[in-house]
Amino acid sequence: MVHKPKPAPLTALAAPRNQAAQPSVTFSADNARVTAELPTGEAVEVLLHGATVLRWRDGAGRERLWLSEAAAVDGSRAVRGGVPVVFPVFGTAPDHPQAGRLPQHGFARTSRWEFLGKSTSESAADLSVKLDFGLSSAAEGLDPTAAPLWPFRFNLIYSVTLSRESLTTSIVVTNDDDKAFDCQVLMHTYLRVGDIAAVEITGLDGASYVDKVDGAKTKTESSAPLTITGETDRVYTPAGDGSSPVSVVENGKTTFSVTRENLGNVVVWNPWAEKAAGMADFAPRDGFKNMVCIEPGAVGGWQSVEPGDAFEGAQTITLPQ
Ligand SMILES: O=P(O)(O)OC[C@H]1O[C@@H](O)[C@H](O)[C@@H](O)[C@@H]1O
Numbered sequence: 001m002v003h004k005p006k007p008a009p010l011t012a013l014a015a016p017r018n019q020a021a022q023p024s025v026t027f028s029a030d031n032a033r034v035t036a037e038l039p040t041g042e043a044v045e046v047l048l049h050g051a052t053v054l055r056w057r058d059g060a061g062r063e064r065l066w067l068s069e070a071a072a073v074d075g076s077r078a079v080r081g082g083v084p085v086v087f088p089v090f091g092t093a094p095d096h097p098q099a100g101r102l103p104q105h106g107f108a109r110t111s112r113w114e115f116l117g118k119s120t121s122e123s124a125a126d127l128s129v130k131l132d133f134g135l136s137s138a139a140e141g142l143d144p145t146a147a148p149l150w151p152f153r154f155n156l157i158y159s160v161t162l163s164r165e166s167l168t169t170s171i172v173v174t175n176d177d178d179k180a181f182d183c184q185v186l187m188h189t190y191l192r193v194g195d196i197a198a199v200e201i202t203g204l205d206g207a208s209y210v211d212k213v214d215g216a217k218t219k220t221e222s223s224a225p226l227t228i229t230g231e232t233d234r235v236y237t238p239a240g241d242g243s244s245p246v247s248v249v250e251n252g253k254t255t256f257s258v259t260r261e262n263l264g265n266v267v268v269w270n271p272w273a274e275k276a277a278g279m280a281d282f283a284p285r286d287g288f289k290n291m292v293c294i295e296p297g298a299v300g301g302w303q304s305v306e307p308g309d310a311f312e313g314a315q316t317i318t319l320p321q
Pocket residue numbers: 078091104105188212233234267269295
């Protein structure tokens with residue numbers, strides 16, 4: 001007969017009173033999603049398909065990202081909303097010798113990434129949790145249709161860090177091949193807003209941009225904050241190193257401040273009514289009034305990554321307190 005060990009008394013299992021509560025990390029029953037939550041209520045949920053951040057909840061319980069009610073979260077296509085990862089091409093590049101056959105926005109957002117682990121900050125005063133995800137050319141989860149169109153050995157590490165007042169996403173692209181490759185990287189962040197009519201975007205004044213809804217003409221942003229009053233699709237090259245934020249201001253109050261590391265471009269996108277109506281996975285139809293994409297990326301040209309080298313970039317979205 002097997003003797004079960006006597007259960008330890010509950011008092012012995014309880015955390016010492018002075019030990020601060022720690023972030024929790026849990027998986028959905030089907031292992032398709034991982035959620036990290038701080039003891040103060042902030043939470044982030046990441047779908048392994050695309051390593052797509054689906055939800056980001058602040059300490060007051062508000063969702064801060066826009067996620068389409070019709071988004072596919074079953075791995076059948078890229079997610080409409082949250083933070084899809086764009087790699088190795090932004091849009092399409094039919095004339096590029098290496099990336100020319102890739103589908104729009106590449107294959108990172110349509111591949112199943114692996115969860116590599118979590119780490120938490122030591123400091124109880126500044127508690128944060130980081131989730132790491134990986135995708136490589138050898139991964140089982142690589143999108144089987146897109147991957148052969150970009151035949152390089154590579155390794156991606158994508159990290160999502162949640163703190164009380166910010167969300168950081170960062171990527172490291174390593175070239176494991178014996179030849180150089182060109183790539184583009186972008187974090188396609190759908191920020192949730194209350195009413196697009198009340199939104200101004202600051203931090204782009206004087207920046208040069210390519211206007212994708214006006215024949216890809218190169219223009220210069222004025223000094224006034226940007227407002228969104230129709231379909232908007234612009235690739236900005238803001239001056240500076242990314243430490244001065246691009247901010248979303250709603251009804252005169254800053255609601256998001258986005259800073260960047262080594263991501264020289266910022267795409268501002270809102271499909272507006274007609275384009276949204278043409279997207280089967282965009283719901284509700286007037287959802288364009290509640291979102292604006294502020295997408296930090298390295299997409300103005302190509303990042304040439306030599307064998308053994310890596311490209312790194314990051315965005316931090318801060319919620320002003
Ligand atoms: O529909 P997709 O592939 O997710 O792309 C959405 C938009 O993504 C933006 O980043 C592009 O600048 C737009 O041109 C594009 O329409």
